[in-house]
Amino acid sequence: MGGATTSPKPGDTARLGASLAGDGVNFNVYSKYADRIELLLFDHETDAEPSQIFELDPALHRTYHYWHCLVPGIGERQLYGYRVHGPWQPERGLRFDARQLLLDPYGLAVATPPGHRRSENDPSGHDLAVAMKSIVVDPERYDWEGDRPLRRPRRETIIYELHVGGFTRHPSSGVAPEQAGTYAGLIEKIPYLRDLGITAVELLPVFAFDPLDAPAGQTNYWGYSPISFFAPHAAYSSNREALGPLDEFRDMVKALHRAGIEVILDVVYNHSAEGDASGPSFCWKGFANEAYYLLEDHDPSQYCNFSGTGNTLNANHPIVRRLIRHSLRHWVKAMHVDGFRFDLASVLARDERGDPMPLPPVLWDIETDPALAGTKLIAEAWDAAGLYQVGSFIGDSWQEWNGHFRDDLRRFVKGDAGMAKKAALRLLGSPDIYGHEEREAEQSVNFITCHDGFTLADLVSFNGKHNEANGEDNRDGTNDNASWNCGVEGPTDDPRVLALRQKQIRNFLALLMLSNGTAMLLMGDEVGRSQQGNNNPYCQDNELSWFDWSLLERHGDIHRFVKALIAHRMRRDIVIDQRHVSLNDLLAESVIEFHGVAVQEPDWSEASRSFSTTIHSLNNRFRIHLMVNAYWEALRFELPAAESKERQWQRWIDTALASPADISDWSSAPVVTSSHLQVEARSLVALFVTLDQASPPGAFQPFTAGIPR
16 A cells, blocks of 8 residues: 555546556546545555545546546555545435545445444544545455356255354354354354255345444344445454455355355345435445435435335446446456345336336346356345235346245144145245246245244244334334244243144245245254344344354254255255256146045135145156145045055154154155054145165155146
8 A cells, every 4th residue: 555656647447446457556436427536545444644635637537427547556455435526416316525435336345444433414424534445456366276156056956044244153153253253154164054955055245234224222233234235244254454354255155165055145236325315425325326326206305215224226227237237247257156136126126216117127237147147146026115026027047035935834834724725836836926937946936934034933933023122112023924923922831832833843844845946044943043033133233143053952853854854855856867947847747636635635725724745756766745734633634545565655754743753764764554644733744655766765846737726
């Protein structure tokens, strides 16, 4: 750092952001309505004064709406920021404030000094010593040692949604204190993920975010508050050097890839940490507020709020479209990320007035970008303003979080009336939702729980949310949880209630892993992690949210159950045979029979709370017979005839039984010789018969023919 000349060269507009150029750095930013711009260089992140200030001359350093210069004598690790002068006219959507030090919208690293403040009304908000600063980065410097994104087929994907900080921050993690809650800490737990059978981690936001974007005295824990779309969050790094977070993040990606695990990022391109009209100005507001954000037509001083967080990015504006596309390319090319889950992706389908578009340009930019070809794209296909696009999200390659799967199976397992048919359809890959698209079955990302809402243990332990710790009088978080506490609200010592809860957990996990589609598991659900009924712990950076590793011993039975289900799932016939087929082709090629408690007599009535189904594997290696009873009394199911006296039905899963009888290895599963089988209240049983003893057994792969329409 330092050593810059007193007069910058004109530079050029070839690349946005700060890029190495010969013996210096080229800087380039967009600002249509700025009067003048200053580039400030710093020697240390806590400097109260810049080491040098360069005022950009519009005659030399402006081309069209781009401001640029080349500063010789500086290089990687140089700290910098901008002051942008222009009209303060909120009624026109212009919010220039030259008192603010602004981050580079294309900056690849961010330094956040101790004492950083959020409020621009606080005098310290204009104190350069605590202002965030961008850092010059050479993205090609890192040695990847031959690493590349894995491009694993979706049919092999088991997603594990986790929080980088919360995964190893608990004292029980066994990770060294200096690495707890970091990318390096996650590396230490890769053997656990691999042993469980995970093939992809979906990381809650790791873009640099503002931890102060939370109620007073709280911390933004989840990270849905970005201050950069290019820089990794520095607080998740154990390496405190300027570029330590970049290297440690890439170390983590490389280590996960070596274990065969893909890295999917939960990305937030729908809003930023700058909030509403009263919020701070960190970056985009100060350069081009009128371009970066959706503003109210009748009053451009106010922000549209389709994200529920105060502002909404103007994603289909050409400048923002390019920003998003370049950000995604950076994370794929320079950081080797395998995929992205787009938070509130339906926001990206809105035009500059906020109206839904039939062919949103930004989404087609992403869909057709050759640099992103083969990258996993997952949409949370709704937004906070009611636009719900599950089953209708655009494009040929997007997968979707299937909110219907979550809601329908929760209600069915809880025992609600009229849910049997919907549960059967979800089990089959939701052909009623996705069949018209002629896509692969894995288009549906199936989940029972995610970061947003109850954990699985809480889903069966609480009837209502308990978010008092968030400081919002329990008003925050959804009220519609489709949960059931099994008779007692919250913790209990009642053995009958505890047994029922464990059974319900096994029911949910079995249905998730037996369903057609892409399965996603929430961090800690495999060991009964609880948030004590808090269904919105976005501001709870404490043991309420962290993974308690002692649960692995206390709930080892659930962990074993999940691990066995995943192992069988990875031996499905389409995985063994490496078949790429559409959901509709699976439906057309498969043989499946639906029954009720009597063979060939399914009951899809409003009163029904059970069904059974027999599935013949495509490769003719096995048959599965699944009996699901969500009723509060035991039911006696008739069984289809066995293959032969030599090949009888064997009991694979019975969620009413305690471990280890709840799930058996196929080589030692008990034989069932009777013509009927009692399935206990609120439980499911899966039987199998092997048809080709020379072939490895597969898990339940539900295909459909004859499901009622």
